[in-house]
Amino acid sequence: MSKFEEKTIKTKEIFNGKIIKVSVDDVRLPNGETSIRELVKHQGAVAVIAVTEDKRFIMVEQYRKPLEKALVEVPAGKLEPNEAPEVTAIRELEEETGFTTEHLEYVTSFYTTPGFCDELIYLYYTDKLIPLTEEKALDEDEFLECQSYTMAELDDLIKRERIHDLKTMYAVQYLKLRGFD
C-alpha cells in the first residue's frame, strides 16, 4: 500500500473529450473519512529540446486558448494511444520545426500537475538536426511559427513572459546546467 493511499469508493464520469477525460471520485482517506477528488486524465505528451549546429535553440510560438495569448515553447505534442514516446518526439519535431534527427537523447519525464491530472511529459534532447526536404503537415487545427534563439534571447523571452510555461522554463535551466550560455 502506498503512503496515505486514498481508495476509490465510486467514480463518476463527467466528460470524455478528445484531449481530456474528467471524473469525480469519492475516496476513502487515510483517517477513514471520505472526500472527493476531481481528476483529469490525459494521454501524455513529449517535448523536444532541439539545438542547431551554431548553438541556437528551436522554439515554436502558438496560441494557447486557455490563456488567450500566444506563448513561445519547446516543440511538443500529445502521445497517440499506444505510441512510443520517441516516435511521437520525432514526429512532432518534424512537423513543428522542419528538422528530423537520428540522435534523440532521452532527458527525463515529469508530471505537469499531479494534484488533479495524470499528464506525463517525456523530454528529449537533440543537437544533431537534419533539415527535411519536404514540409510535413501540422494537425489541421494547429497554427504555429518556428524560430531559433540564442540563450540571451531565451532569457529575455522568459523575462518578458513570452516564454512562460514550465516545461520550456525547465528546458532552459537544463541547457544552462548542461553548459550552454
Added chain:
Amino acid sequence: MSKFEEKTIKTKEIFNGKIIKVSVDDVRLPNGETSIRELVKHQGAVAVIAVTEDKRFIMVEQYRKPLEKALVEVPAGKLEPNEAPEVTAIRELEEETGFTTEHLEYVTSFYTTPGFCDELIYLYYTDKLIPLTEEKALDEDEFLECQSYTMAELDDLIKRERIHDLKTMYAVQYLKLRGFD
C-alpha cells in the same frame, strides 16, 4: 490581436467543481475554419522552496490520486479567490512544514499545462525559516509528511522517480543554478 488568435464562438460549460471548471469552446481558427478546445480553469497555486540553515531542502510527501501513488514535492497549495500569492505561500509553508518566514523571495511564475489549462504557479524561495511554536492545521482532507533532504538526496529521489513532478524538478534545477550542491 494576438498571433494566431482563436476567437470564441460559443462556450459550453461541462463541469463546475471545487478545484477545476471544465468547458468546451467552439473557436474560429486563424484560417477561418472552426474547431473545438477543451479548457480547464484552475484558481492557480503557489510553491515554496524552503532551505534550512544547514542547507537542507524541505519537501512534503503526499498521495496524488491522479497517479495513484505518493510523490515528494516542494510545499505548495492552491490560491484562494482574491488572495495575494505571498499570503498563500506563507500559509502553505506554515501548514505543511511547521516553519514561517519574514523573508519570502519571489522567484518566478509559470503555466503548468498551457495546452488545456490556465493554472499559473507562483514560485517563492526562503532560507530564513522560523519554527512555529504551535502546529497549524492542514485542510481536513490533506495528509502529508514533511522532511528535509540534502542535494544528493534530492538527486537520488529524482532518479528513483519519488520526486517526479515538474515544479519540484524545476526547483531543484533552480537551486543548482543558484549555487547549491
